[in-house]
Amino acid sequence: MKIVSIIGARPQFIKAAVITKLIEKEKYMQEIIVHTGQHYDDNMSKVFFDELEIRKPDYNLGVGSASHAVQTGLMLQRIEKVLIDEEPDWVLVYGDTNSTIAGSLAAAKLHIKTAHVEAGLRSFNMNMPEEINRILTDRISNLLFAPTINAVKLLEKEGLGGNTVFTGDVMYDSILHYQKLSDKTFPLGKITNIENFYLATIHRQENTDDKTRLQNIFSAFSELGNKVIVPLHPRTKKLLDKITYSENVKIIEPVSYLEMITLLKNCKKVLTDSGGLQKEAYFLKKPCITLRDETEWIETLEGNWNFVVGTNKEDILKKINIKKFGKQSNAFGNGKAGEKIVAELERLGTIKDTTK
Numbered sequence: 598m599k600i601v602s603i604i605g606a607r608p609q610f611i612k613a614a615v616i617t618k619l620i621e622k623e624k625y626m627q628e629i630i631v632h633t634g635q636h637y638d639d640n641m642s643k644v645f646f647d648e649l650e651i652r653k654p655d656y657n658l659g660v661g662s663a664s665h666a667v668q669t670g671l672m673l674q675r676i677e678k679v680l681i682d683e684e685p686d687w688v689l690v691y692g693d694t695n696s697t698i699a700g701s702l703a704a705a706k707l708h709i710k711t712a713h714v715e716a717g718l719r720s721f722n723m724n725m726p727e728e729i730n731r732i733l734t735d736r737i738s739n740l741l742f743a744p745t746i747n748a749v750k751l752l753e754k755e756g757l758g759g760n761t762v763f764t765g766d767v768m769y770d771s772i773l774h775y776q777k778l779s780d781k782t783f784p785l786g787k788i789t790n791i792e793n794f795y796l797a798t799i800h801r802q803e804n805t806d807d808k809t810r811l812q813n814i815f816s817a818f819s820e821l822g823n824k825v826i827v828p829l830h831p832r833t834k835k836l837l838d839k840i841t842y843s844e845n846v847k848i849i850e851p852v853s854y855l856e857m858i859t860l861l862k863n864c865k866k867v868l869t870d871s872g873g874l875q876k877e878a879y880f881l882k883k884p885c886i887t888l889r890d891e892t893e894w895i896e897t898l899e900g901n902w903n904f905v906v907g908t909n910k911e912d913i914l915k916k917i918n919i920k921k922f923g924k925q926s927n928a929f930g931n932g933k934a935g936e937k938i939v940a941e942l943e944r945l946g947t948i949k950d951t952t953k
């Protein structure tokens with residue numbers, strides 16, 4: 598059985614690392630890794646392959662940065678060529694990026710079966726490029742791997758229950774494995790000498806491309822009282838010299854996955870607009886303030902572990918002081934999502950001995 602996996606952005610490398618290693622162990626499965634080139638800086642891409650020991654992609658499509666239409670269009674053209682040459686049984690796509698929609702759309706038009714890891718997530722905000730990408734990807738995929746029961750229910754509501762399998766979340770599998778390694782590889786002192794800090798990340802288009810929202814966020818950071826460490830996504834850098842913030846805000850280069858886990862473990866609280874980091878904060882029992890107007894990960898809201906506050910300074914400063922937290926549920930599965938996904942692909946796939 599031959600699988601072409603399409604990845605291109607930071608969170609996809611983390612998710613794919615789990616699955617790729619499991620596929621390698623399967624005698625009758627062969628994986629072709631395609632990197633679209635959506636993220637291309639070493640600290641946004643190469644460092645994840647090195648650290649998570651993902652083998653070099655078989656194809657790097659070198660698409661890079663461009664408008665949504667140009668970026669997705671170039672990916673479509675280049676992925677189509679790979680799929681025609683490789684003739685896979687399945688295409689595997691992850692999450693909600695432009696690489697996800699390009700991979701699933703190219704496959705669907707060639708009548709190649711597609712499986713979507715992290716299906717059924719919805720923010721109900723169609724202004725987000727990610728929401729468009731995930732709705733369309735779920736609609737045209739043949740197999741939907743849902744990370745939570747809420748995702749299963751959403752897919753059922755959309756009439757896609759027949760294609761859906763509840764797996765748990767591969768990001769939970771990943772953190773269970775890598776949190777043991779993070780401190781050994783990157784003790785906090787190697788990344789920063791700051792203690793008692795808040796950890797913050799900002800990269801969503803709705804925040805980075807709107808000066809008022811970004812200024813509100815950084816004004817709140819400036820008044821938090823403690824240091825705020827911000828590993829900065831390149832998208833956010835572009836507007837940074839147009840806003841003001843005080844000295845307690847410490848901007849650093851993007852960090853690797855293991856460095857991020859170390860920062861997470863040592864921080865007081867997290868402030869972020871990232872979907873992945875909201876969950877990772879929850880997994881490591883760090884309270885989170887979500888700097889967006891909605892979240893797809895509603896499970897993290899229980900017990901005060903996560904508050905969706907938007908970008909209003911007063912709201913951010915009010916919620917950061919909450920100190921009472923409830924019990925957590927095991928909404929994200931049992932750490933074996935990757936195994937379930939690979940088993941399901943194997944069960945449904947065309948068994949073909951690729952060793953011959």
Ligand code: UD1
Nearest residue numbers: 606607608635636637638641662693694695726727831832
């Ligand atoms: C993308 C995904 C988002 C995901 C995020 C993870 C889409 C629509 N969005 O957003 O769902 O949460 O990745 O990080 O697919 N840039 C660099 N170097 C890089 C990568 C990006 O400088 O290595 C800059 C470019 O100027 C680019 C901008 O960042 O224009 C945005 O990159 P892009 O890939 O379009 O989207 P992300 O914001 O990273």
